[in-house]
Amino acid sequence: MDALVLQALNGLDKGGAYALIALGLTLIFxxxxxxxxxxxxxxxxxxxxxxxxxxxxxxxxxxxxxSVTFFKAFKEVPYLEIWLGDTGRMLIDYSVPIAILLTIxxxxxxxxxxxxxxxxxxxKRSHAxxxxxxxxxxxxxxxxIKSVFGANPIPTPAPDxxxxxxxxxxxxxxxxxxxxxxxxxxxxxxxxxxxxxxFAFLRFTTFGMVVRAGxxxxxxxxxxxxxxxxxxxxxxxxxxxxxxxxxxMYTPILPPDYHMxxxxxxxxxxxxxxxxxxxLEGAVLAGFLLGILQSFASMNEVKAIIxxxxxxxxxxxxxVVLQVRPRGLLGRRGVMEG
Amino acid sequence: MSAATVDTLRRGNAAASVPAGDTASSRxxxxxxxxxxxxxxxxxxxxxxxxxxxxxxxxxFAIFGIFAIGFNILFxxxxxxxxxxxxxxxxxSYAAVWSFKxxxxxVVPAMIFGVLxxxxxxxxxxxxxxxxxxxxxxxxxxxxAQMSYNLAYSVLTPITNGExxxxxxxxxxxxxxxxxxxxxxxxxxxGMETIGYPGFYVCAxxxxxxxxxxxxxxxxxxxxxxxAIKSNQNRMNYTGFNTRPYTLAAFVISGMYAGLAxxxxxxxxxxxxxxxMQWTASGEVVLMTILGGTGTLLGPVLGAGIxxxxxxxxxxxxxxxxxxxxxxxxxxxxxxxxxxxxxFVGEGWHLTLGVVFMLIVIFLPGGVMEGIGRISARISRSxxxxxx
Amino acid sequence: MAILDVQGVCKDxxxxxxxxxxxxxxxEGSVHAIIGPNGAGKSxxxxxxxxxxxxxxxxxxxxxxxxxxxxxxxxxxxxxxxVFQTPEIFADLSLIENVKIPAFAKRDGAFRLDLWSRTDSHxxxxxxxxxxxxxxxxxxxxxxxxxxxxxxxxxxLELAMCLVQDPKLLLLDEPTAGMSRADTNATIDLLQRIGxxxxxxxxxxxxxxxxxxxxxxxxxxxxxxxxxxxxxxAIKGNPRVQEAYLGGAHL
Numbered sequence: 005m006d007a008l009v010l011q012a013l014n015g016l017d018k019g020g021a022y023a024l025i026a027l028g029l030t031l032i033f034x035x036x037x038x039x040x041x042x043x044x045x046x047x048x049x050x051x052x053x054x055x056x057x058x059x060x061x062x063x064x065x066x067x068x069x070x071s072v073t074f075f076k077a078f079k080e081v082p083y084l085e086i087w088l089g090d091t092g093r094m095l096i097d098y099s100v101p102i103a104i105l106l107t108i109x110x111x112x113x114x115x116x117x118x119x120x121x122x123x124x125x126x127x128k129r130s131h132a133x134x135x136x137x138x139x140x141x142x143x144x145x146x147x148x149i150k151s152v153f154g155a156n157p158i159p160t161p162a163p164d165x166x167x168x169x170x171x172x173x174x175x176x177x178x179x180x181x182x183x184x185x186x187x188x189x190x191x192x193x194x195x196x197x198x199x200x201x202x203f204a205f206l207r208f209t210t211f212g213m214v215v216r217a218g219x220x221x222x223x224x225x226x227x228x229x230x231x232x233x234x235x236x237x238x239x240x241x242x243x244x245x246x247x248x249x250x251x252x253m254y255t256p257i258l259p260p261d262y263h264m265x266x267x268x269x270x271x272x273x274x275x276x277x278x279x280x281x282x283x284l285e286g287a288v289l290a291g292f293l294l295g296i297l298q299s300f301a302s303m304n305e306v307k308a309i310i311x312x313x314x315x316x317x318x319x320x321x322x323x324v325v326l327q328v329r330p331r332g333l334l335g336r337r338g339v340m341e342g
Numbered sequence: 343m344s345a346a347t348v349d350t351l352r353r354g355n356a357a358a359s360v361p362a363g364d365t366a367s368s369r370x371x372x373x374x375x376x377x378x379x380x381x382x383x384x385x386x387x388x389x390x391x392x393x394x395x396x397x398x399x400x401x402x403f404a405i406f407g408i409f410a411i412g413f414n415i416l417f418x419x420x421x422x423x424x425x426x427x428x429x430x431x432x433x434x435s436y437a438a439v440w441s442f443k444x445x446x447x448x449v450v451p452a453m454i455f456g457v458l459x460x461x462x463x464x465x466x467x468x469x470x471x472x473x474x475x476x477x478x479x480x481x482x483x484x485x486x487a488q489m490s491y492n493l494a495y496s497v498l499t500p501i502t503n504g505e506x507x508x509x510x511x512x513x514x515x516x517x518x519x520x521x522x523x524x525x526x527x528x529x530x531x532x533g534m535e536t537i538g539y540p541g542f543y544v545c546a547x548x549x550x551x552x553x554x555x556x557x558x559x560x561x562x563x564x565x566x567x568x569x570a571i572k573s574n575q576n577r578m579n580y581t582g583f584n585t586r587p588y589t590l591a592a593f594v595i596s597g598m599y600a601g602l603a604x605x606x607x608x609x610x611x612x613x614x615x616x617x618x619m620q621w622t623a624s625g626e627v628v629l630m631t632i633l634g635g636t637g638t639l640l641g642p643v644l645g646a647g648i649x650x651x652x653x654x655x656x657x658x659x660x661x662x663x664x665x666x667x668x669x670x671x672x673x674x675x676x677x678x679x680x681x682x683x684x685x686f687v688g689e690g691w692h693l694t695l696g697v698v699f700m701l702i703v704i705f706l707p708g709g710v711m712e713g714i715g716r717i718s719a720r721i722s723r724s725x726x727x728x729x730x
Numbered sequence: 731m732a733i734l735d736v737q738g739v740c741k742d743x744x745x746x747x748x749x750x751x752x753x754x755x756x757x758e759g760s761v762h763a764i765i766g767p768n769g770a771g772k773s774x775x776x777x778x779x780x781x782x783x784x785x786x787x788x789x790x791x792x793x794x795x796x797x798x799x800x801x802x803x804x805x806x807x808x809x810x811x812x813v814f815q816t817p818e819i820f821a822d823l824s825l826i827e828n829v830k831i832p833a834f835a836k837r838d839g840a841f842r843l844d845l846w847s848r849t850d851s852h853x854x855x856x857x858x859x860x861x862x863x864x865x866x867x868x869x870x871x872x873x874x875x876x877x878x879x880x881x882x883x884x885x886x887l888e889l890a891m892c893l894v895q896d897p898k899l900l901l902l903d904e905p906t907a908g909m910s911r912a913d914t915n916a917t918i919d920l921l922q923r924i925g926x927x928x929x930x931x932x933x934x935x936x937x938x939x940x941x942x943x944x945x946x947x948x949x950x951x952x953x954x955x956x957x958x959x960x961x962x963x964a965i966k967g968n969p970r971v972q973e974a975y976l977g978g979a980h981l
Contacts, residue, residue, distance in 0.1 A: 039477060122700075122704075125704065129707075131476065131477060132421070132423050133703060133707060135423070135477075135480070136628070136632055136699075136703045137700055137703040137704060139625065139628075139699075140696050140697075140699040140700035140703060141696070141700060142696075143692060143693075143695065143696030143699070144693060144696035144697055144700065147690060147692045147693035147696060148685075148693065150689075150690075151685045151689070151690055151693070266622070270484065270488065270621060273481060273484075274481060274484075274485060277477065277478060277481045281477065281478075311496070311497045312492070312493050312496045312497030312498075315489070315492035315493060315495070315496050315497075316488075316489040316492055316493060318485075319484075319485035319486070319488050319489045319492075320485075320489065322481060322482070322485045323470065323482060323485055323486070326474055326478055326481070326482060327470065327473065330473075330474060330478070331478075368848060368850075558845065558846050558848075559845050561848050561849060562844055562845050562846060562847055562848065562849060563834050563838070563842075563844045563847065563849050563852070564843060564844050564845045565845075565849075566823075566827060566830070566831065566834075566849050567831065567834070569820075569822065569823060569827075570820045570823060570827070570831050572822065573820040573821055573822040573823055574818060574819065574820050574821070576818060577818040577819065577820065578803075578831075579801070579802040579803050579806075580780060580802050580803075580806055580811075580812055580818070581803075581806060581831060581832045581835050581891065581895075582803050582806035582807045582832065582835035582836065582839075582840060582895070583803055583831075583835050583840055583841070584801070584803050584840035584841045585803075587841045587843075588841065591843055
C-alpha cells in the first residue's frame with residue numbers, strides 16, 4: 005500500500021510537468037489552430053532560465069585563498085557572497101525559485117516573438133507544415149542552447165531547506181517509511197496552482213471568456229468585432245510562460261540538458277492526443293493519468309508480470325485510447341483529422 | 343492537410359500549371375530514369391571534387407535515398423505524415439544481420455528478409471494506425487516506433503542484443519556457408535565481397551531499382567488514386583473507393599523501402615542497433631523528403647544526399663579549416679568570419695540543418711525541386727523573351 | 731416502379747428532430763425535386779442516402795437493397811453518385827484525372843492494386859473521361875488544375891465526375907447555387923441532355939426555374955417532414971405549400 009501511494013506521488017509530479025506542457029500545447033492549438041512542435045523547446049528554455057539565474061548569482065571573482073599557507077592560492081568567490089555575506093549565500097541557494105523573475109519576462113518575450121515572427125505566417129498552412137516548421141525551430145533552439153551551455157546536464161539543486169524528504173506517511177496516517185522529496189511535493193503543488201490559475205483566468209476574466217469562445221468558434225468571435233488575433237498572440241505568450249515555468253521548476257528533479265525538450269515533447273504530444281486535441285481538461289487529465297500509469301508500470305511487481313511494460317506504457321495507452329475513443333478522452337469531433 | 347498543400351502545389355507548378363502525374367510521357371520518364379541511373383552509378387566520380395566520392399558516404403547517399411523515396415510514397419502521395427518510419431529501418435537491419443548470422447553472408451537473402459520482415463511489421467502497424475487520420479495517425483506511428491525502440495533496448499534484447507547492438511560472431515551457425523575460417527567473414531554477393539565500392543554498387547543498383555518501382559507506382563492508377571486520397575479523401579469515399587486498403591498498401595510498400603534501406607545498412611556494415619529506430623531518425627527522413635521536394639520522384643533522393651553530405655562534410659569543419667577558407671581576407675575580418683561561422687559547422691551542423699529546414703518550409707515548401715523548377719522556368723522565359 | 735424507396739425515416743440531432751417520418755418514392759428514370767425552406771432537412775435526407783448519416787428509424791431501399799449501415803463507397807458502387815452543395819473535387823489534380831478517377835472506380839471496383847501499368851495506357855478509361863469532359867464543356871481545360879477553376883466550372887466538373895460512372899441514381903444538392911443566370915441555364919441544358927440517358931435524379935434546389943423546368947415530381951419539405959408531393963402543376967397550386975414555403979406569396 006505504501007509503495008502504491010509512493011508510486012502515485014512519483015507519477016503526479018511527472019504528470020504535473022506533462023499536464024503543464026500539454027495545457028500550453030492545447031491552448032495554442034485551440035486558439036491559433038497551430039500544432040507547436042517547439043513547445044518542448046520552450047520547456048527546455050525555461051529550465052535553462054534557472055541555469056542562467058544560477059550562473060548570474062554565482063558570478064565569481066578570484067580572491068586569494070588565505071587558508072592555504074604554503075603557496076599563493078586563489079579561490080572563486082561569488083560577488084554576492086562578497087557583497088552581502090550570508091544573505092548572498094542564501095540568494096544563491098534559492099536560485100531556482102528566484103529564476104522566476106527571469107523566466108516570466110523572458111518566456112513571455114520568446115512566446116510573443118515566436119508568434120509574431122514565425123507562427124502567425126502558418127495559420128493558414130497545413131498542420132503538417134506547422135509541425136515541420138516548428139520542428140525546425142525546435143532544432144534551432146536546442147542547438148543554440150547546446151552551443152552556449154554545452155551538451156552535458158547541468159545540476160541545479162533546490163534550496164537546502166527543501167532538499168530533504170518529507171515524511172508523507174506520517175501526514176496521511178500510513179506509518180513510517182513513506183518518504184518523499186520536498187521538492188517533488190512543491191512541484192506538484194506548483195503545477196496544480198498554475199493549472200488552477202490558467203483555468204480561473206479563462207473562466208473568470210473577460211479576456212478568458214473571449215479566448216474560450218474563440219476556441220469554440222473562431223469566426224463568429226471575430227465577427228463580433230473583437231480583435232481575437234491580438235488576444236491569441238497573448239495566449240501564445242501565456243502558453244510559453246507556462247511551459248517555461250514548468251521547465252524551470254523541474255530542474256532540481258532532472259538536471260537540464262539541451263535535448264530534454266524533445267524528450268518531453270514526444271510524451272506531451274501523446275498526452276494531448278490521449279486527452280483529446282483542443283480539450284484543456286483532457287490535457288490535464290491525461291497528463292496526470294499517464295504520469296501515474298508510467299510510475300506504476302515501473303514498479304518491480306508489475307514488471308515481473310509484464311516485462312518491459314514500463315518502457316511502453318504511455319504509448320500503449322495512446323494506441324488503445326485512440327482505437328476506442330478516436331478523438332481522445334475528451335476530444336471534440338472533427339478536430340485535426342484533415 | 344490538403345488545403346495548404348494545394349497552395350504549395352499550385353505555386354510550385356505556377357510556371358507549367360500542369361500536375362506532375364498527368365502529362366509526363368512514358369518516353370521522358372525513361373530518359374529521366376536513364377540519366378538518373380547513370381548519375382547514381384557514377385557518383386564516386388563526379389562527387390569526388392566536392393570531397394564526397396568515398397565509399398562510406400556514397401553508400402549513405404544511396405541507402406538514405408531509398409529510405410526517402412519510400413517515405414515519399416506514403417507522405418508525398420497520400421499525405422499521411424508518419425513519424426515512425428525509422429522502426430522499419432531498424433527491423434530491416436535486424437532481419438538482415440540475423441540472416442548473416444544464421445544463414446549466409448550473401449546479401450541477397452539478407453535483403454529479402456529485411457524487406458519481408460519490415461513489410462509484415464508495417465502491415466501490422468499500418469492496419470492499426472490508418473484507422474485514424476491527421477495528427478492522430480502521426481502520433482500512432484510515433485507511439486509504435488517508440489515502443490519498438492524502447493523494447494529493443496529492454497525485453498527484446500535476445501533478438502536485438504540491447505545497447506551493444508546485434509553483431510556477427512565467430513560461432514554463428516551460418517548454415518549455408520559452412521564453418522567460418524579464421525576471423526569474422528564479410529558480406530558477399532555470391533562470393534564477391536561487398537564492402538567499400540562493391541558495397542556501394544549493391545546499394546546503387548538497389549537505389550535505381552527503387553527509383554524505377556517508385557516511378558511506375560507514381561504513374562499507375564494506384565499512384566493516381568493515392569494522390570486523389572491526399573487531395574480529397576471525402577470525395578474518394580463518395581466516388582466508390584475503399585480508401586483504407588489503398589493507404590495500407592502505400593504504408594506497407596513504404597515500410598518495405600525502409601526495410602530495404604535498413605538491410606543495406608547491414609550489408610555495408612553488418613551490425614544493427616536500436617538507435618536506428620529512434621524518433622529522431624524518423625524525423626530525419628521527414629526532413630530529407632521535405633528538403634528535396636515532397637511528392638516528386640527525384641526530390642527525396644536529393645534531400646537525402648544533401649543532408650548526409652552536410653552531416654559528413656560540414657560537421658568535419660573546424661576553426662583551422664575555416665581559417666584556411668577565409669584566408670584571403672584581412673586578419674581581423676578573417677577572425678570575425680571564423681567566429682561568425684563557427685557555431686554553424688562542426689558540432690553545430692544541426693543548427694545549420696534546422697535553419698535551412700525552416701527557411702525551406704517557409705519560403706520553398708516544394709523543396710529543392712521547386713527551386714529548380716522556378717529557376718528553369720525563369721531561364722526559359724528569359725530565353726523566349728530574347729528570341730521574340 | 732420506385733428505384734429509391736424511403737419509409738418512415740427519422741433522424742434526431744441532440745433532441746432536435748431533423749427528419750420526421752419521411753416517406754419518399756422516386757420513380758426510375760424520373761427527375762424528383764425536393765424543395766423547401768432552409769433547415770427543412772433536405773440535405774440531411776440526402777446524407778441518409780449516401781451513408782454519411784444513419785437514420786434513427788426507418789428504411790432506405792435502393793433497387794431492392796437497403797442502403798442503411800453500409801459504407802459510402804459501397805453505396806456508390808451500387809450506382810448512387812452525388813454532387814455536393816460545395817463542389818467536392820480533387821483540387822490538386824488535373825481535370826482529366828478528376829474524371830478518370832471515378833471512371834476507374836466504376837471499372838475496377840472499390841479496390842484494385844494496379845501498381846505497374848501506366849494510367850494513360852488505359853485507353854478506354856481515357857476516352858470515356860474525355861468524352862464526358864466534352865459533354866460538360868470542359869474539354870479544352872482538361873490539363874488545368876481543378877483547384878484553379880471558377881465555381882461554376884467546378885460544379886460542372888463534379889457533375890462530369892458523377893456522369894462518367896453512369897450512375898443509376900444521381901443526387902444533386904443545389905447544382906446551380908451561386909451561379910450566374912447564364913451558367914444556370916447552361917446547367918439546365920446539361921441536366922436535360924443527360925436526362926435523355928434515363929438517369930434517375932434527385933435535385934435539391936432553391937431556384938424555381940430550375941425546379942419547374944426539370945422536375946417530373948416535386949416533394950416539399952418543411953421542418954423535417956414531407957408536407958406535399960405531386961407534379962409541378964399540382965404543387966404550384968397547393969395552398970399548404972404556399973403557406974409553409976412562401977409565406978402565402980404566389981409562385
